[in-house]
Every structure is written in C-alpha cells, then in structure tokens.
Amino acid sequence: MFAKAFRVKSNTAIKGSDRRKLRADVATAFPTLGTDQVSALVPGKEELNVVKLYAHRGDAVTVYVCAGNPILFELEKNLYPTVYTLWSHPDLLPTFTTWPLVLEKLVGGADLMLPGLVVPPAGLPQVQKGDLCAIALVGNRAPVAVGVAAMSTTEMLTSGLKGRGFSVLHTYLDHLWRSGDKSSPPSLAPPAQDTPDVNEEKGSVQAEPALQGEMKRLTLEGEDKENGEVQQQLCGEKSLSEAAEDPGVRGLNPEPTDSKTLQEQMDELLQRCFLHALKCHVKKADLPLLTSTFLGSHMFSCCPEGRQLDIKKSSYKKLSKFLRHMQQEQMIQVEELSRGVESIVAVDWRHPRITSFVIPEPSPTSLTIQEGSREQPYHPPDIKPLYCVPASMTLLFQESGHKKGSVLEGGEVRTIIINYAKKNDLVDADNKNLVKLDPILCDCILEKNEQHTVVKLPWDSLLTRCLERLQPAYQVTFPGQEPIVKKGKICPVDITLAQRAYNKKVTVVRNLEAYGLDPCSVAAVLQQRCQASTTVTPAPGAKDSLQVQIQGNQIHHLSRLLLEDYHLPRKYIQGLEKAPKPSKKK
8 A cells, every 4th residue: 555655635733632532443443452552552742643645546544653653544444553563562463474575575565465374383363354464574573564364264274375365555664664764673583382393404394284285385466566467476485594594584683783773873863963063064153053053954954865863763852952962072062042042152173073073975965845656856946927918908919919818928028019119100209218108008008197198108117017017927837847827926935923822933834835845745844954843734715725834933944945955036935034033142
C-alpha cells in the first residue's frame, strides 16, 4: 500500500476527545495490550498528530503520528500497527517467518506466497482468514511487515503451503516507514521453540516431512507495476548459517557494539551543526543573536543532506539545555536580554573545538516539495502581468484585431495605443508629447466630468490611464509546464498573526498553492526550523485551499524560507512587516 509515495491531505494535532477515543479503539482492536501499554502507545501528553493521506492507488488512509513516528494507520475503519509499534510490542500479532531475500519483494508491493514461509518445529501460528498478522525474517523476531491472512492456518497446511498466504499492507523500508525516523529493526532473538533445526553440512532446513519438498524453493508473487502482469520469483534455499551471513540480515540485525543509538547519533549531529554554524555562518556583527534564530537560520542550514535535525530526539530534548551545555564548555555565552527570550551574546571562536572542526565537503542541496508522488527541487514560477480588454474598450482595440476578452501584454497595449493615435492623426502637431482625444479615447479613458474639459493628454498619462481601465490578468509558468493564464490579480502569500486561547500567538500562512508550494511540505520544513508544532487546515472562505498554522510568531523564519530558500519575489508576499523585532544590543 505504501510502496510508492503518498499524498498528504491534512496534518493536524489530535483533539483530547479523539485521543481518548483512539485509546479505546486500540484497546478494542488489540485486547492483548494492557492498560499501561495502551497508555504508552497513545500517550496523554505527548504531541500526537492525525495525518490524512491518499495512497498511490487512491486509498484514503488516516495515520496517527507520535513523536515523529507513525504508530498506527486506519483503513476502512480498521486499525493497523506500523512496524515502529511492532518493534516495541513484537508479540502484538501472530508472527510468521520468511527469508531475508523476500523483504525486497515485499517492499516493492508484492504479497507473501505460502512457499516462502519458514515453518518452525512448533508449527505455524493459528490464524483465521482475514486475521491481522506480522511477518518477520529468519533469525530476528522483530516484524518487518504487516499483512492480512488470505486463508486460515488449517487451509494453509491443507494446500501444502501453495498459493497466496498474506496480503501485505505495510513494510519496513516503505514510504510510511520513511515518514518516521527511519530507524532499523531491533535485534530480537526468536523463541527457542520457534528456531528451525539447521543441518549446516547439507545446508537445508528440516521441516515437517510433508513440507520438505515445498521448503526447497522460495516462491514469491509480485506485481509488474507497468504491465500489471503477475510474475513469480524463485530463490534457492539457504541454511540459517548462510542466511545469518547475508548482508540483508546483517542490515536488519545490527550488533549493538557496531552502531550507536538514535539518541547518540542525534547528539553528534546536533554538535556538528552547532560547530559548523559558529565557524561558517555566525559573525561577530550578528551578536547578540536570538537562540531561536541561531537554530532555525544557521544550525538547520548546516544539517547534511538526507538527515533531519530534531532536538527532541537528542539527550538534551530542549535547545536551552543544549546551549547551556555548550556554555559550560566555554564556547558561547547565553543571556536573557528580555524576559523569557535568550540570546547568544558572545562566542569564543578560538575555542579548540571550533578551530579544529573540519567543514564537510559542500553538496548541492535544495529544498524540495512533494508534487503528486515524487519529490523535486522547488523553483518559483514566472509570473507575468497581463491585461484583458473589457466591453467598454472594444472600440479602441477592434482596429488591431482584438475583441472583448482578448488578453494582452503591457508592451502590446502600448503599441496598439501608439498605432491608433498615429493612424487617426491624433498626435499634436505643435507638441509631439501630447495626444488629442477623439470620441473613442474620451469614452474609454476619461471620467464623465472630464469629457468636456480634457482635450489632450501626454503620452505617459494616456498609456497609464488606458492600462488602468483594462481588466487585470496574469500568466503563471511553472518550470517544465505550459503557461497558465488567469483573470484577476494573483493573490500574494498572506502571512498573518492570530491570537488563540491563553493569549498565545500563531502564525497563519495562506495562498501557498498559487505559487506551486505544497502546504504540507512547507509545514514540515517549518516544524523542523521553528521547533514548533504546525497544522494544515482548510482555509476559511477559500475553496480547495489549505492554510498552514505555526505556533508562535514565526514570520522571521517564514521570511528566510520564502525569500532566500524558495526565492519568491517580495512583492508576492504580504505580512512580512509583522516579524518580531530583534533584541536591542547592550
């Protein structure tokens, strides 16, 4: 289901009542979970978002995201756990085992065929047709896929393990997994009674006699994504010892001593971005520098391509705690210049950690937006003002072959007016800078009270008045696409500050779609830069338009994003003047 990129419709924080309902639904759907486990899975205070999306085949799916990771998804009113959840609760679902070579095909969208199952000495788990199941790999109990049984266990055995066994909905490495922190499955030893006996000399798995013939091959049915043809993948058998040496298995079962925890990796990334920002971006003239600006405008820009800086996933949890730690190392000095607002007031650029920091090789990076099912670099559209001929001015333009509704560029309008004046001998003989007004020009460009008093106009005044009387239109051209002509004026990106409960401010951004910007993608970028919660909701009074809402006054971050990263012209952005004023230097 998530083998290809999906399209996000909305991303909102869950309401208190919906959180309680979700907790009750989880308890009903997964009765093996205790009350404490349900509360841990659906916490009462942690940020929990509801993401509504469309899978690449058009299925409407609701995903519940906690601490940046998708934990559950809902399809046709049925709840399913993600692999992130199953790694914390590996016994939540009956688990079937397959070979590591199969994973690649499952990630590509294939279903799991019964000949691909590994049958443990204790036998297969007992399930009924339609039951939710987990799929793990040989040697590791951590599930790598979630699916629905296509037949009961009895039917599986009766068929001699032939045919389709499971409809796979979600896998490790698919796009739903990619929307989280992209962590690897933990290494969980399978129960002793579930480990197949291994004859390493013969390289074969000793299964039940009736199934030995079937276990000599691994069959997997997949889908040809372009032709819709069904194909089968045959794989040779492997002993457990050979499978344990397979690179795919090693990747799924990292040794604890060979890799660092996610928290340790985030701590290292945080310090790397901190040092890089101080060495390359922050100058003495920038001080004092708001700590929030330092994070959003300097540290985030130093994050390596393909990685995401998230302080909440570090051991520090908060920016203030991290900066206090850096202050203890005497690299920076942080002070509260105004109540509740901290700033970096001094930097020791001679500190050994800063001087010894090696700047990584630059790589061409660009912010991306998601369009349809693929990500691509964002380039602003080319916007050209146009003019539309109204009914009241058709007589002036009909000589040049134009009629009501004709769309013209400014240069074309200028040429038409000049030719009309010359053709009708309206240029003043004594002063070439003046144009005599005939009845048609009078009707088109003069006010009623001017028609008996104004007989001549300078060229520039004549052309200006003519353009003002024409109806506005514009042409917008996105890179690689055909130009689109629309009547009226293009609405600017509108940035406003709104007051919410308890006197809290939120920043609201509208009209991003007019410039080819996906509100959900922009919200994701702002959430990381501002380290603040964001929501995407329908814009009031606008049909098929969304607005992005960010906690706090984040206009400064929006300004840098729209002007410096997306390169939108300032004239198409409204509300930048409401940015918070910088703290005064001592």
